[in-house]
Amino acid sequence: AQSVTQPDIHITVSEGASLELRCNYSYGATPYLFWYVQSPGQGLQLLLKYFSGDTLVQGIKGFEAEFKRSQSSFNLRKPSVHWSDAAEYFCAVGNNAGNMLTFGGGTRLMVKP
Amino acid sequence: DTGVSQDPRHKITKRGQNVTFRCDPISEHNRLYWYRQTLGQGPEFLTYFQNEAQLEKSRLLSDRFSAERPKGSFSTLEIQRTEQGDSAMYLCASSPHRDRANTEAFFGQGTRLTVV
Numbered sequence: 001a002q003s004v005t006q007p008d009i010h011i012t013v014s015e016g017a018s019l020e021l022r023c024n025y026s027y028g029a030t031p032y033l034f035w036y037v038q039s040p041g042q043g044l045q046l047l048l049k050y051f052s053g054d055t056l057v058q059g060i061k062g063f064e065a066e067f068k069r070s071q072s073s074f075n076l077r078k079p080s081v082h083w084s085d086a087a088e089y090f091c092a093v094g095n096n097a098g099n100m101l102t103f104g105g106g107t108r109l110m111v112k113p
Numbered sequence: 114d115t116g117v118s119q120d121p122r123h124k125i126t127k128r129g130q131n132v133t134f135r136c137d138p139i140s141e142h143n144r145l146y147w148y149r150q151t152l153g154q155g156p157e158f159l160t161y162f163q164n165e166a167q168l169e170k171s172r173l174l175s176d177r178f179s180a181e182r183p184k185g186s187f188s189t190l191e192i193q194r195t196e197q198g199d200s201a202m203y204l205c206a207s208s209p210h211r212d213r214a215n216t217e218a219f220f221g222q223g224t225r226l227t228v229v
Contacts, residue, residue: 004155018114034217043117043220045158090155098208099144099169101218103155 004028004104012110021076023091032094033074086111117221123133125227133191134224138207195228
């Protein structure tokens with residue numbers, strides 16, 4: 001069975017500082033990996049995805065993520081955080097059939113001025 | 114097209130009542146998904162349709178839950194005899210059916226259900 005762990009429930013960073021959100025997955029085959037962001041009371045917006053190829057993927061809003069098969073990780077990074085990045089971030093793994101996502105528990109990001 | 118649309122955005126109901134939610138997917142998407150998200154948790158898969166066929170159902174989808182997608186367009190999710198444990202955000206998503214590696218789901222804003 002596939003699973004996703006996001007070890008950090010809350011993270012607080014100062015505006016302008018760098019950010020890394022951790023994600024570890026468990027999946028028997030080549031994983032399809034996603035990062036979504038959710039603002040309060042809103043649905044989920046896709047930030048980026050990894051299917052194959054280059055292990056460093058670029059997304060929207062200046063985010064990037066690196067797939068490391070040896071560590072079963074897909075950490076999300078941003079070099080300089082903006083106050084508008086405060087939200088909840090979810091990592092997800094998709095099954096091979098492409099019909100189901102398994103999400104982690106999320107990391108709530110707070111940004112200090 | 115403005116994306117996946119869900120109605121209502123909020124629903125408060127008394128325990129034991131039935132509720133129905135509607136989801137309108139992105140028009141060219143033939144796959145539609147329902148997820149449930151409880152407070153402080155990530156979304157959990159409930160069910161998925163390809164066109165009008167319901168092809169996968171989670172164990173989370175008890176007998177009190179039923180989903181339909183007539184004509185392969187909009188979908189409804191009905192909960193009968195609601196319980197307080199049903200209080201959650203119900204998220205709908207849709208995706209195009211291209212090759213398996215390129216089906217990303219687009220989510221609606223969700224329907225927040227509160228059972229009192």
